[in-house]
Amino acid sequence: MSDPDTLFASSSVPRHLVRGAVGLPMMLAAFVLIPWVGPWSLLLLVPSAVLLRGCPTCWALGLAQTCALRGPVRP
Numbered sequence: 001m002s003d004p005d006t007l008f009a010s011s012s013v014p015r016h017l018v019r020g021a022v023g024l025p026m027m028l029a030a031f032v033l034i035p036w037v038g039p040w041s042l043l044l045l046v047p048s049a050v051l052l053r054g055c056p057t058c059w060a061l062g063l064a065q066t067c068a069l070r071g072p073v074r075p
Contacts (some may be wrong), residue, residue, distance in 0.1 A: 008053050008062030009069055016066045020059050023051030 010016035026048040033041035052059040 006065050006069060008058055009065035010062060013063075013066050013070060016059075016063050019051045019053075020063070023048045023059065024056060026051070027056070 010019065026044050030041050030044035030048065033044075049055070053062060
């Protein structure tokens with residue numbers, strides 16, 4: 001059996017959640033700030049794409065992969 005695809009997985013779930021907590025608002029701010037800052041606000045898309053490793057869907061896929069690699073949750 002082949003190894004699972006872990007292209008978007010992080011080393012831990014908390015680390016992945018922090019990346020999303022910083023990257024998602026930054027991506028949203030890039031579009032919200034356009035009326036005030038102009039096209040310069042779109043420069044925020046670059047660091048947010050790096051944090052999310054692509055788009056929000058890529059981040060969500062990475063979260064699922066990270067949770068799957070972590071194994072079952074024990075009470």
